[in-house]
Amino acid sequence: MKTQTILLASRPKGLPTAEQFQFETIELPTPSVGQVLLKTLYVSVDPYMRGRMNEGKSYVPPFTVGEPIAGGAVAEVLESQNEALPVGSVVVGNLPWQQYSLADGKGLNRIPTDKAPVSYFLGLLGMPGLTAYFGLLDICQPKAGETVVVSGAAGAVGMVVGQLAKIAGARVIGTAGSDEKVAYLKQLGFDEAINYKTTPDIAQALAAAAPNGVDCYFDNVGGPITDAVYDLLNKHARIALCGQISSYNDTEAPVGPRPEGKLLKTSAKLQGFIVSDYFSRWPEGVRKLTEWYGQGKLQFEETITEGFDQIPAAFLGLFTGENTGKAIVKVA
């Protein structure tokens, strides 16, 4: 079986370009005992993958130059030598950027096809949804009447965070990078949404949107938005530090106002996390998110690009703010 694969051609400096991605065609052997042959249906492109393109420790080990890039994907079992994964079953897991791949079943989870679109297991019911679930509910613990700010609110994680905060009874403010996204956030039930690209003074806009201060901050972005939120923290504020997409392509260590004095004055907590910290609680998270989705309490949005050859472009689009919600590539 022949398949195309996308290798990391070189490590990017700053913003990645098409040059970092090398398409090759390889031959896959037939599955041996315990293995399955998978046909990739959907590939997930995620901001965290930018970190894996650098050398050195990030959340997760770096990609290797000359090897396939890998990430979240939904695939169908075409051939099986593994009883746990019969032909026709649909799985989610970490797979190479390939049309077809061989896997031994480790780290793959079968997913139902009747609860939600299967691509949602890369979004609302997958890594981004669980990131929102644990970061907001475990770290921030918003209470009814409190004010929650979410940066990168129109992203796959942020839009779930805001809706979960509404379920908790909080006032929710989101920042996003276009008027379309702002309109979408309002439609999702956000109390306030701010277009950080067109607002002349983001600090003033946030202060106006949060007249009672900020109790919880779910940060996907970092940089000046985060600096402004730090100035609005209430006593005992909780910050879930989930991402810093504003600096992922920086070539020098980012510099800014020191936050410590502000966190000290307010006895605030800032907690970095990655969804794998909560690995043992994933089933709980998937169950709750599926339940709320089934009850119509959670909406979700995908930006679906079609075609295997569009994976690099979809990935690069993450850093120019082109997508609303979960960026997905439909491969087959």
Added chain:
Amino acid sequence: MKTQTILLASRPKGLPTAEQFQFETIELPTPSVGQVLLKTLYVSVDPYMRGRMNEGKSYVPPFTVGEPIAGGAVAEVLESQNEALPVGSVVVGNLPWQQYSLADGKGLNRIPTDKAPVSYFLGLLGMPGLTAYFGLLDICQPKAGETVVVSGAAGAVGMVVGQLAKIAGARVIGTAGSDEKVAYLKQLGFDEAINYKTTPDIAQALAAAAPNGVDCYFDNVGGPITDAVYDLLNKHARIALCGQISSYNDTEAPVGPRPEGKLLKTSAKLQGFIVSDYFSRWPEGVRKLTEWYGQGKLQFEETITEGFDQIPAAFLGLFTGENTGKAIVKVA
């Protein structure tokens, strides 16, 4: 009864000077019902008081220009119209910088005179000791074998933090500003102590002292020492943010490398706090600290300046790193 009092003459810009302090003599009336006349024995000078000299919200409300400066003090009851505080009893509480003062008993606690020197209720068994106790044991929760870094380790809080971390079985590294302080920390049982003023590369020195990385950081200082510790954090590190004395006299908002990326990679927690957050647990803290002190497991050091008129000088000395341990002024 006449007493001298020290008023805040003006708000300092940057490092305070003698000009900020105005001595006056005032007349105290005799105590009315419920009141006591107190003779100040010891006055505590503490870094947090610098924040109260500024306008605007800090931990605690600002001092008022033209009014007495107030802080922790130990005093003896000279006259009493309050049954709970008989003549001769010794109390600790927040009192104006005066030789004598009137108080209504609220916020004053009687202290034993047979457990430790009464001035220790301004140090080891008072605010600094409790700050160390709750910040280290509640926020950092060091485990046996882990590595704990304490900045400002020869201060009243830091020296208790280090000893409590040793009681917990951790490896303890302290930073301080003189060779005498470093020698004292070694004598207290610190595994490593670094003179940040004479060490050419603090980041390198910390890395060498913490070959297994840093699990807990108790930060009194901020600035470059803190930046260096952030680079050494282990996964799930815990940081108790207690003070930022390196920036208390800054006239502009301090700028530095953004820490968020480092906290994110390590799923680290950074928790600001003030000892009053733990008010309901103070009795527990005093009991445990008194017990360890009685067992010889905790040592404590004071720098005692004599004379009421020396209070401003003792306070200013906090910012030039002159004192080891708790800075106290013996008034009577």
